Amino acid sequence: MSVSTLTIDGQAVAMAVGATLLEAAREVGIAIPTLCHLEGLSPVAACRLCLVEIEGSGKLQPACITPVLEGMVVRTDSPTLRDYRRTVIELLFTEGNHVCAVCVANGHCELQDRAVEVGMDHSRLPYRFPDRAVDLSHQRFGLDHNRCILCTRCVRVCDEVEGAHVWDVAWRGEHCRIIAGLDQPWGAVDACTDCGKCVMVCPTGALFPKGDTVEEKHEDPSQLVALLRARQARQGAPP
Amino acid sequence: MSSPSVSTTGSINGKLRLATVWLAGCSGCHMSFLDLDEWLIELADCMDMVFSPVASDSKEYPQDVDLCLVEGGVANSDNLALILQVRARTRLLVSFGDCALSANVPGMRNMLGGAEPVLRRGYLELADDSGVMPHAPGIVPELLPQVLPLHEVVPVDFYLPGCPPSAARIRAFLEPLLRGEAPLMEGAEMIRFG
Numbered sequence: 009m010s011v012s013t014l015t016i017d018g019q020a021v022a023m024a025v026g027a028t029l030l031e032a033a034r035e036v037g038i039a040i041p042t043l044c045h046l047e048g049l050s051p052v053a054a055c056r057l058c059l060v061e062i063e064g065s066g067k068l069q070p071a072c073i074t075p076v077l078e079g080m081v082v083r084t085d086s087p088t089l090r091d092y093r094r095t096v097i098e099l100l101f102t103e104g105n106h107v108c109a110v111c112v113a114n115g116h117c118e119l120q121d122r123a124v125e126v127g128m129d130h131s132r133l134p135y136r137f138p139d140r141a142v143d144l145s146h147q148r149f150g151l152d153h154n155r156c157i158l159c160t161r162c163v164r165v166c167d168e169v170e171g172a173h174v175w176d177v178a179w180r181g182e183h184c185r186i187i188a189g190l191d192q193p194w195g196a197v198d199a200c201t202d203c204g205k206c207v208m209v210c211p212t213g214a215l216f217p218k219g220d221t222v223e224e225k226h227e228d229p230s231q232l233v234a235l236l237r238a239r240q241a242r243q244g245a246p247p
Numbered sequence: 248m249s250s251p252s253v254s255t256t257g258s259i260n261g262k263l264r265l266a267t268v269w270l271a272g273c274s275g276c277h278m279s280f281l282d283l284d285e286w287l288i289e290l291a292d293c294m295d296m297v298f299s300p301v302a303s304d305s306k307e308y309p310q311d312v313d314l315c316l317v318e319g320g321v322a323n324s325d326n327l328a329l330i331l332q333v334r335a336r337t338r339l340l341v342s343f344g345d346c347a348l349s350a351n352v353p354g355m356r357n358m359l360g361g362a363e364p365v366l367r368r369g370y371l372e373l374a375d376d377s378g379v380m381p382h383a384p385g386i387v388p389e390l391l392p393q394v395l396p397l398h399e400v401v402p403v404d405f406y407l408p409g410c411p412p413s414a415a416r417i418r419a420f421l422e423p424l425l426r427g428e429a430p431l432m433e434g435a436e437m438i439r440f441g
Contacts, residue, residue, distance in 0.1 A: 101349075108441030109345055109352060109410035120439060129438045130348050130406040134399060137350075137357035 014080035029071035040084050044159035045072045048232040056096050060084045094126040102135045105154035112225040113213030145195030149207050156214035162206035174200045264313045266298035270326040271353040272319030275411040276344035277301045282414035310336050316343040320350040321395045325388035334401040342403045345410040354394040362390035408440050
């Protein structure tokens with residue numbers, strides 16, 4: 009196995025070629041905040057929260073998809089990065105309608121957690137108050153576009169783990185949103201197996217079980233890892 | 248980020264001149280303030296409450312206020328006039344609770360795109376045949392097109408999130424201020440929304 013040696017925040021790290029900066033940082037106990045990233049799903053660098061500084065590069069790079077290279081010198085914390093991370097969270101809060109007080113995920117929301125971590129006591133950016141829809145056509149689950157941060161965890165889990173590929177991302181800019189099927193009501197998409205994995209991995213209150221009211225959504229996205237391990241064990245076991 | 252100074256200036260007896268104001272919010276932040284219970288008695292020893300919907304009979308917002316907690320966003324012409332007056336007469340203005348910080352639940356009308364569709368929905372479409380649009384200039388304040396967070400209208404010195412901020416959070420915010428220190432606004436106990 010070929011190994012790259014690099015430096016992260018002054019610490020020397022040796023990682024297998026192909027590993028990402030995020031994996032390398034976690035290996036040595038350096039926490040980089042993430043939101044779209046979820047262990048068990050392919051990384052997509054959608055949220056930009058894990059941006060890091062790499063010596064010799066003028067651009068900030070997302071740690072979740074940047075492979076380690078021999079001799080890299082990486083900084084995961086600086087005034088610039090702290091300001092970018094807070095701004096990313098403020099952008100997410102002001103772009104949609106995240107009314108925490110009346111949200112199913114209030115108190116169990118990764119967006120709220122990250123806001124605390126980046127020190128957001130208010131948004132320095134103006135709120136947009138966009139007009140967005142809620143899809144309640146599915147028998148068991150709902151999709152509230154107001155609370156969606158386009159992390160695409162639902163898209164990835166449905167495609168990569170469930171194999172149903174119900175979800176996609178459509179349109180651009182402020183019109184960008186998650187769609188079911190060919191932009192159909194969720195309940196009308198035959199491909200959906202009603203498994204609920206998208207609801208399980210959603211970091212906010214955008215996807216939720218229909219019976220849940222304020223603060224009642226308690227899904228744990230890290231359950232995905234347990235599910236994948238169990239599947240792997242069964243596939244590896246003799247028949 | 249530099250913190251504003253917190254010494255008193257306007258008082259005659261050396262006590263902090265405190266005010267609380269209620270704009271477009273549900274009054275929950277004020278209820279949470281009252282949840283400070285017996286600590287309110289200690290608070291009363293070191294400050295004068297000069298204006299408040301829950302602790303003062305004053306109708307006119309006074310001059311030379313040291314610290315004002317403002318609950319709620321800016322939703323109508325009365326809110327706007329009052330917050331401009333509060334800002335002009337107050338040294339340290341605190342955005343108190345999620346409605347003041349983000350417009351929160353009152354701001355959910357903003358998605359309908361203006362005051363008119365909201366009034367039409369509330370007073371005509373959902374009414375029986377007797378529905379009329381409210382219009383009483385000088386008596387009923389006109390709705391602004393959007394409910395705005397305080398800091399999008401006037402400069403704000405401190406932000407105290409929460410819906411409502413718990414009594415413990417309010418106390419942890421006020422105690423350092425009473426000692427002349429800036430409160431440390433970090434961690435889930437102090438700045439988590441909702």
